[in-house]
Amino acid sequence: MDASVTADRSLADETYRSLLDEILSAQLAGGAVVQERRLAVRLGVSRSPMRDALGRLEGQGLLVRNAKGVLTVKVITLADYLNSIAMRLLVEPSAAAQACSTISTETIDALYGMANAIEADPDPYPAVIWAFDDALHNGIAAASGNPFMADTIVQMRRYTTIFERQRKLAQRKPGLADHQGILRALSERDADAARAAMALHLERVRQNVLATY
Template sequence: MDEAATADRSLADETYRSLLEEILSAQLSGGAVIQERRLALRLGVSRSPMRDALGRLEGQGLLVRNAKGVLTVKVITLADYLNSIAVRLLIEPSAAAQACNAISTETLQTLRGMLEAIDADPDPAPAFIWEFDDALHNGIASASGNRFLADIIGQMRRYTTIFERQRKLAQRKPGLADHQAILTALNERDGEAARSAMTQHLEHIRRNVLSTY
């Protein structure tokens, strides 16, 4: 691949990541119409990398066509959310159990430090809470050693994250005790305890969301 093609690929990847973060953080909210030219101008990119990025997001189901064929941000419904949690309940506890064998001590120390900072702060920044949540769940998925598990968990977490952030359902310190239990099990390399802690955590999330409806 020549330098120009490599640069185009890198720019497309960067554009994709920027748009994905805007969707996950609800800056681009569900139902918003995607205006390709305006987005390209705002992000300072040409139409080519923008189209590439939008195509990837559409392929992942985060962008959809409405009845008129206009590209919009997918609205994540309660049914979508609950179905995503159901899939996570099927596979994420297994990923947590498998991660006990491979997750590094350094990663666990970093996660423990982040969680302690959240616990100590009377009003932690929501962005930092989400950063920790991503680091924990993505770290576990990656350490499971199963790329297919990690890919599915990542996809399902995008749906649940969008739903929670768009509807501002996260508590000030969501799942603190649950996250502590998961980290303790991982640190002790106790696969069954990690499986149980992750199951409990996801069940708590599901019940908390249903209680708001």
Template sequence: MDGDSVATTEGSLADETYRTLLDDILAARLSGGAVVQERRLAMRLGVSRSPMRDALGRLEGQGLLVRNSKGVLTVRVITLKDYLNSLAMRLLIEPAAAAAACATIDPARVEALAAMLDAIDADPDPDPAVVWRFDDALHDGIGEASGNPFMAETITQMRRYTTIFERQRKLGRRKPGLADHRAILEALSARDAEGGRHAMAVHLERVREGVLSTY
């Protein structure tokens, strides 16, 4: 195997390791405050320490892993203040992204999202993983369809913090925001920019109020 092939393989392993660890953090399988044991994680995932270190470095650079007072790498604890600050950023950006997306989003994508939401609504006890998958597809899809990569990346980053907070504290309801999500999808389908802006703002504000009501 030549040098380029080795580098490509290691890069692919690092990307795969990063995605696995990111999923573990978002799903609270790696909980806030947990010490990151590099060797143990590498053994569990069956990778060498090189791609593991690359993945951990990326997560640390994104603020999802932090060093404690002793310099030990740990999973970041997302506080209520972090959550509210992240949600405030989303309130500034996502309504505008929804308005922009109304003009460009693929109708087939909106139909697929509506079908996902219908399935969740029809299921008396939907799998939380399915609910989160819909939420990711809707919000990340709107960011992508906005046509602004900076806006899309900010939405993704802020949603990571809010997702970690909600999942670690098990704040998600069984069928969260059905009416809000339908209103967003209806605006996207109708290409109603102001309706999309309003529906997204209402949705995020209700999310904020719902979390605050638990404290």
């Protein structure tokens, strides 16, 4: 592949990741109008990689066209959130069970280290909590060995993440005990326990959100 084409592809990927992070962290809030030129200037890229990145995000449903055809950040509704959690409940417990036989001891130890650091900190930064949550759930998805299952989990988690962060629903240490239970099951290579722990965690998340409405 031509070096210039490779560089363009890399820049488009980097732009995509930057915008995705801003959407997931609610820096680009639901309903916000996406102005291609302004975003390109702010991120210091040309309009070509910006257009490519926006097209990918629109294809993934994170950007949508309003009634006037203007590109905006998708507003994640409570119904979207609950439907995403329902899908995760169908898939993620099975992923946790399958990951028991494949996830590395090093990965489990690293996740334990992150969890222990959060537990020891009386007021951890939200970014640290989210990083651990992403590492745990995405790590399990990848370790499931099923790329279709992993892709579904990643896509559904994007919707639940946006909803929770935009509405600041996270507690100081959300789901930490549940996450530790999942880690114990993974470290013991107990598939049934991992399946049950993940299902319990997701159901508690669902109930906690419903309690705020």
